[in-house]
Amino acid sequence: MSITVRNLVKRYGQLEVVHSISLDVADGEFVSLLGPSGCGKTTTLRCIAGLEDASGGSISIDGKIVSEPEKNVLVPTYSRDIGMVFQSYAVWPHMTVAKNVAFPLSVRGVSSDEIRRQVDEALGIVGLTELKDRYPSQLSGGQQQRVALARAVIGKPKVLLFDEPLSNLDAKLREGTRVEIRRIQRRLNVAALYVTHDQEEALTMSDRVIVMKSGHVMQAGKPRELYHEPVNRFVGDFVGTASFLPVEATGDPGVWRTADGTSVCVRRAAMLGNSKACQLMLRPESVSILDDDAQAAGSNSLKGRVLEASYMGPYTEYLVEVSGGTLKVHSQFDFAVDAPVQVHFNPDSGRIVPGE
Amino acid sequence: MHEAQSAVPIARKPRLRWDREVLLKVIYAATLVLVVLLVMTPLAALIYGSFRSSAPGVEGDWTIANYANLASANLLSTIWLTLLVGVLSAVFCVVIGTAMALIIHRTDFAYKNIITALIGLAFYFPAFILAMAWIILGSPGGLINFLFRDVLGITDGVKIYSVAGIVFVTILHQVPFVYLLMRGPIISMDGVFEEAARAAGARSHHVLFRITLPLLSYSLLSSLILTFVLAIEQFAIPAMLGLPGHITLLPTQIYLLVRFPPTDYGLAAAVGLTLAALTSLAILAQRRVTRAGRMATVTGKAGHLRTLPLGRWRWAANTFCFGFVFLSLILPSLILIYMSVIKWYVSNPFLAQYTLRNYEFIWNSADAHKSIWNTLIVSGVGGIFGVALAFLTSYFTVRLKPPSYRLLDFTASLPFGVPGMVMALGFLWAYAYLPLPFYGTLALIIVAFITRYLPYATEAIGGQLVQIDKSLEEAAWVGGATKLGGLRRILLPLSLPSIQGAYFLLFMAFFREMSSVVLLFTSNSKVISISIWGFFEGADWGLASSFSVLTTLIIFGVIWLIVWLMPAARRV
Ligand SMILES: Nc1ncnc2c1ncn2[C@@H]1O[C@H](COP(=O)(O)OP(=O)(O)OP(=O)(O)O)[C@@H](O)[C@H]1O
Numbered sequence: 001m002s003i004t005v006r007n008l009v010k011r012y013g014q015l016e017v018v019h020s021i022s023l024d025v026a027d028g029e030f031v032s033l034l035g036p037s038g039c040g041k042t043t044t045l046r047c048i049a050g051l052e053d054a055s056g057g058s059i060s061i062d063g064k065i066v067s068e069p070e071k072n073v074l075v076p077t078y079s080r081d082i083g084m085v086f087q088s089y090a091v092w093p094h095m096t097v098a099k100n101v102a103f104p105l106s107v108r109g110v111s112s113d114e115i116r117r118q119v120d121e122a123l124g125i126v127g128l129t130e131l132k133d134r135y136p137s138q139l140s141g142g143q144q145q146r147v148a149l150a151r152a153v154i155g156k157p158k159v160l161l162f163d164e165p166l167s168n169l170d171a172k173l174r175e176g177t178r179v180e181i182r183r184i185q186r187r188l189n190v191a192a193l194y195v196t197h198d199q200e201e202a203l204t205m206s207d208r209v210i211v212m213k214s215g216h217v218m219q220a221g222k223p224r225e226l227y228h229e230p231v232n233r234f235v236g237d238f239v240g241t242a243s244f245l246p247v248e249a250t251g252d253p254g255v256w257r258t259a260d261g262t263s264v265c266v267r268r269a270a271m272l273g274n275s276k277a278c279q280l281m282l283r284p285e286s287v288s289i290l291d292d293d294a295q296a297a298g299s300n301s302l303k304g305r306v307l308e309a310s311y312m313g314p315y316t317e318y319l320v321e322v323s324g325g326t327l328k329v330h331s332q333f334d335f336a337v338d339a340p341v342q343v344h345f346n347p348d349s350g351r352i353v354p355g356e
Numbered sequence: 357m358h359e360a361q362s363a364v365p366i367a368r369k370p371r372l373r374w375d376r377e378v379l380l381k382v383i384y385a386a387t388l389v390l391v392v393l394l395v396m397t398p399l400a401a402l403i404y405g406s407f408r409s410s411a412p413g414v415e416g417d418w419t420i421a422n423y424a425n426l427a428s429a430n431l432l433s434t435i436w437l438t439l440l441v442g443v444l445s446a447v448f449c450v451v452i453g454t455a456m457a458l459i460i461h462r463t464d465f466a467y468k469n470i471i472t473a474l475i476g477l478a479f480y481f482p483a484f485i486l487a488m489a490w491i492i493l494g495s496p497g498g499l500i501n502f503l504f505r506d507v508l509g510i511t512d513g514v515k516i517y518s519v520a521g522i523v524f525v526t527i528l529h530q531v532p533f534v535y536l537l538m539r540g541p542i543i544s545m546d547g548v549f550e551e552a553a554r555a556a557g558a559r560s561h562h563v564l565f566r567i568t569l570p571l572l573s574y575s576l577l578s579s580l581i582l583t584f585v586l587a588i589e590q591f592a593i594p595a596m597l598g599l600p601g602h603i604t605l606l607p608t609q610i611y612l613l614v615r616f617p618p619t620d621y622g623l624a625a626a627v628g629l630t631l632a633a634l635t636s637l638a639i640l641a642q643r644r645v646t647r648a649g650r651m652a653t654v655t656g657k658a659g660h661l662r663t664l665p666l667g668r669w670r671w672a673a674n675t676f677c678f679g680f681v682f683l684s685l686i687l688p689s690l691i692l693i694y695m696s697v698i699k700w701y702v703s704n705p706f707l708a709q710y711t712l713r714n715y716e717f718i719w720n721s722a723d724a725h726k727s728i729w730n731t732l733i734v735s736g737v738g739g740i741f742g743v744a745l746a747f748l749t750s751y752f753t754v755r756l757k758p759p760s761y762r763l764l765d766f767t768a769s770l771p772f773g774v775p776g777m778v779m780a781l782g783f784l785w786a787y788a789y790l791p792l793p794f795y796g797t798l799a800l801i802i803v804a805f806i807t808r809y810l811p812y813a814t815e816a817i818g819g820q821l822v823q824i825d826k827s828l829e830e831a832a833w834v835g836g837a838t839k840l841g842g843l844r845r846i847l848l849p850l851s852l853p854s855i856q857g858a859y860f861l862l863f864m865a866f867f868r869e870m871s872s873v874v875l876l877f878t879s880n881s882k883v884i885s886i887s888i889w890g891f892f893e894g895a896d897w898g899l900a901s902s903f904s905v906l907t908t909l910i911i912f913g914v915i916w917l918i919v920w921l922m923p924a925a926r927r928v
């Protein structure tokens with residue numbers, strides 16, 4: 001494991017913002033920390049970097065414990081051997097591109113020939129070789145971003161940390177840079193921990209995603225697992241788009257009752273524990289929508305009414321009011337607003353999750 | 357996957373094993389101790405002294421008589437007079453200074469560059485030289501009274517040795533300061549408010565009085581208070597214009613109590629603390645105003661401010677601006693130059709006999725050389741130490757914030773409220789009890805100056821340090837630098853402009869300072885201001901004038917040099 005975090009706690013005075021979280025990042029793995037604003041992603045990342053002092057738990061990087069406040073271990077940032085890309089890039093305005101990139105080596109007393117060779121190599125990787133003598137003020141935002149990236153990877157640190165590095169770029173550039181970051185990380189084969197609140201970014205880039213909420217880890221898994229098998233309503237809602245309907249257990253395994261008493265058959269369920277309030281989660285693409293008078297395709301049909309229709313190009317997104325809530329449905333067929341419809345889903349595509 | 361092996365090779369080895377931040381901790385401890393000692397020593401000594409019945413170092417008793425004596429009719433009227441001078445000067449300064457800033461920056465005033473440059477010079481024109489020039493101009497036998505009496509036939513002319521004289525010269529001295537304070541807010545104001553008023557049908561003078569000035573009200577109030585503080589704590593002007601006519605303000609009162617028999621150091625301490633209480637209260641109020649103002653003023657992007665056509669007011673504006681510069685800079689300089697090259701005083705330059713003997717005297721005077729040297733050492737070397745201490749202080753209080761940084765912050769800002777004269781008195785009390793061979797040395801003067809001006813330099817540097825994004829420093833730590841390394845390689849170069857600015861500020865302040873030094877100098881540690889005053893007191897106006905002319909040239913030369921060497925310094 002390149003990064004191992006066990007029961008990490010971070011307090012600001014009385015206020016505990018990270019509650020005993022644990023996570024792992026394996027060698028060469030790309031892991032995202034995903035969660036809404038203020039959930040503690042940045043704090044966690046900064047504890048790993050040593051920019052914040054953790055209050056409890058342990059953190060090891062490449063098998064060496066770097067933070068364990070209970071045993072008074074707090075390795076300073078400068079000897080943790082990490083590379084980090086900041087949200088604001090933090091490219092030093094008083095140094096040229098080459099000087100910026102050389103910094104991690106030059107503070108470690110690497111010989112200047114070696115530095116020159118590695119700077120060229122790092123700048124080559126990010127495609128900035130021509131700009132090495134420029135000052136940051138003469139670069140575009142995207143180019144500054146690449147300088148920050150080159151500076152983070154030079155000399156091959158043990159782990160790479162990213163704190164929302166793409167949030168200052170425009171949408172087009174962002175997509176290109178995602179691919180670029182992934183390419184470089186694969187090429188260096190170094191562990192990366194990537195903080196973002198953009199679920200699309202997390203799903204497309206990561207080997208694994210860790211979803212956080214108010215200082216707790218909700219779920220960790222491959223993007224597919226998170227999308228199809230969220231452990232609770234929060235994860236289901238945060239990762240991708242989903243609709244939820246309150247349901248009750250009937251006693252029969254796999255059969256649930258909606259608010260108006262309709263029975264539905266749902267084969268997949270998360271660990272429910274003793275949670276009473278269960279929710280049926282439906283992804284918009286796994287629900288089909290039919291005319292009200294069409295022959296019901298099977299048992300899992302709910303009657304409803306179209307509230308809104310938004311034409312998206314490949315499909316139309318409908319908001320359908322059914323008993324107990326509203327559902328988002330994607331369909332290629334046309335339905336009028338206010339039209340009575342029925343919606344249908346496959347027993348394998350719905351999922352029962354514990355509610356709040 | 358084979359690419360992975362050819363990637364950048366491993367070359368990141370940690371160099372040292374032990375905690376490399378130890379040095380930083382030592383530096384912090386040293387800074388904290390030094391600042392607390394510098395600031396607290398004089399203040400504690402002053403408080404101690406104000407409860408003693410005898411002079412420093414002499415046996416005496418605990419007493420509260422000094423405070424009781426404050427209530428004497430004599431001292432009460434001094435306090436009132438001080439407040440009166442403060443309020444009058446502040447009000448006039450703010451009105452004139454703001455009017456000038458508005459004319460220069462918001463109208464189509466034609467001589468913007470030359471007037472700004474001249475006001476800049478007037479700002480650095482030392483108060484003691486200005487006061488002296490105006491005594492030469494306005495004394496009973498001076499040029500102005502000569503014109504009044506012999507040319508215009510007016511018998512009772514001007515009286516420069518008066519409260520009005522003090523206020524007049526104070527205004528001439530401090531208007532440039534108000535101009536510089538108001539210029540920023542006036543230039544950076546968001547034009548949209550005025551545009552809205554114009555769109556609503558307001559005419560220019562409505563816009564000015566109903567929108568522009570109210571929007572500037574926090575800045576105006578803050579300038580008013582700062583000018584008031586400067587006016588009540590100044591020494592040179594009330595000393596030179598007030599003492600001959602037996603007009604004393606609080607700072608000159610302290611001087612009399614310490615330097616002229618019968619001395620009363622205890623009472624001086626009590627008077628000093630009274631003055632410090634007044635200035636501290638005013639500074640606290642000013643800080644509140646600024647803080648409230650920062651929240652209230654919606655500063656937008658600069659630009660889009662309409663320049664108003666002066667039209668038929670052009671002549672009034674020109675007369676006003678050039679008239680001010682004439683009175684505060686040009687006329688005083690001319691009269692000093694004139695005085696310095698004539699054999700004896702004649703009001704009519706065509707009847708005068710000219711000579712260079714004053715300059716020859718200074719050229720040959722070891723004493724004069726010594727005081728020039730002393731001043732350059734105090735300003736040049738003292739400035740370096742002051743800036744170093746200020747940089748460390750603001751680094752710790754603004755960026756690193758180690759435990760107990762608040763103590764450092766608070767202590768370092770205390771001298772804001774302590775007038776130079778009071779600070780010097782505190783040092784006078786303190787070294788009677790300290791086993792340091794400091795008395796009469798330049799070191800003592802440097803120490804007093806640094807202490808006095810530490811908060812100004814700290815503020816100038818801290819203001820820039822807070823603006824440097826934290827992640828720039830963190831990126832250096834992540835890249836393998838220690839805190840000290842980040843400080844040296846990232847923060848120091850990035851804050852260089854403010855460091856140069858702070859050095860310029862300290863150099864100029866130290867060079868022209870008089871109030872902190874009159875209680876501390878001996879014949880060995882004289883500085884220029886003291887020498888000039890000495891000549892002047894000895895009725896040697898010619899020598900005093902030539903020395904003043906040389907000093908002014910040195911000051912303007914140094915300004916030119918510093919601005920040339922460190923272009924960034926000008927901006928602070
Ligand atoms: N210095 C601090 N003092 C007190 N509370 C803090 C401090 N820094 C962060 N917090 C709190 O800790 C919580 C987590 O903050 P953090 O910056 O880790 O959030 P985040 O998940 O990165 O959010 P975002 O997506 O908005 O960047 C927040 O509620 C924040 O208010």
Ligand SMILES: [Mg+2]
Nearest residue numbers: 041042043164
């Ligand atoms: Mg964050």
